[in-house]
Amino acid sequence: MTHSAHPAPLRVGNASGFYGDRFSAVREMLSDGPLDVLTGDYLAELTMLILGRDRLRDPAAGYARTFPRQLAECLHLVAERGVRVVTNAGGLNPAGLAEELRRLARREGLGIPVAYVSGDDLLAHPGAAGRESWGEGVLTANAYLGGHGITACLRSGAQLVVTGRVTDAALVSGAAAAHFGWDPGDHDRLAGAVVAGHLLECGAQVTGGNYSDFTAHDVRRPGFPLAEIGADGSAVLTKHPGTGGAVTTGTVTAQLLYETGPARYLGPDVVARLDTVRLAQEGPDRVRVHGVRGEAPPPTLKVGLSRLGGHRGEVVFVLTGLDIPAKAALVRAQLTEALAERPPARADWELVRTDHPDAATEETASALLRLVVRDADPEAVGRRIGAAAVELGLAGYPGFHLTAPPGRPSPYGVFTATAVPQTAVRHTAHLADGTRVAIPPPPHTATPPA
Incomplete structure (x- = not known):
């Protein structure tokens, strides 16, 4: 991606909040307005179990099968507009999904570079740290990776990037870090992008879906969201013009607090301080998210x-x-x-x-x-x-x-959760040219206060 002294905001959209979300959202997000990056989140905890059962029946399975069909409808649009697509639809088999996307691109006569990220699947490593404490009958064991593998793939020129289990927000923070040239120590900027990613990850839930004040707006078919992310990590949450739903400080606050706990929102790349987030309604369907402070990430990764x-x-x-x-x-x-x-x-x-x-x-x-x-x-x-x-x-x-x-x-x-040291995971970016790049753990970590 190109860089300048005053780079324009990065327009990052979302087209999926879960495996089974609106099928047409990928096409809608690509055709209804300009985007730089399109993300899709497919991996809830239940989804990992479903994909694990799929893999038991067929070792070549284990990824979200709807995603290639969604992309097939509009792959030429992706190529024409130069949109980067980043998704965790790879599930338990990101290499398999990446290969299917390569076949799809070849069939359409498109030279779209495809890369993927691995290392989250701890069952693939018999000597994985802490395995002796997992107990019997484990079907899937996946560490929640951060966005640095995605960053490496995008910086190498990949246009389609597939991951397995990463944090939902990493799809956005990894793309933002690649675009703006952030390094792992840019905690405030990364934290801002993590908050933007968290706001986008559940799709239409931030544009009026599941919102308590649903009678205030037409939410019969809410549009999917996008964030205009700045070089400082701040963002404006919005949606394509003319789409349904609404983006207000109320809908954004509701999603900001969704599935969060204490003020310190722990992630593999950064701890985002939710008590520093500031929201401002800038206009119709435009909410500015700014002021986010970040801290060094914890020394461990969550494992599902x-x-x-x-x-x-x-x-x-x-x-x-x-x-x-x-x-x-x-x-x-x-x-x-x-x-x-x-x-x-x-x-x-x-x-x-x-x-x-x-x-x-x-x-x-x-x-x-x-x-x-x-x-x-x-x-x-x-x-x-x-x-x-x-x-x-x-x-x-x-x-x-x-x-x-x-x-x-x-x-x-x-579903249960445990933790492993960040140093124990083999986070790897598989670039479009076949090169493998090992993604090191963060250079500085800190145990957050209790």
């Missing part, structure tokens, strides 16, 4: 561990009319007795009072009694539970029926 926790089954009983609590107690007693010989490891009952007094219809006179069972053995939460419930059809409470026939049990996952 996912494992299969067992199998889960569910039955929902419909209770109609009078004596709802007594009917619920009867069902519970009957099921408990029927399963006494081999009860599930865990059974959770919940009575949801959706019924109304003197209701005009059967539906509005009905409550729901939900039974959720969990066990390591799928048989313990499968047909036995369903059969025991159905057998009460003519021998239970008056008006017995279920919302649906009992289904097959499904596996469920458990």
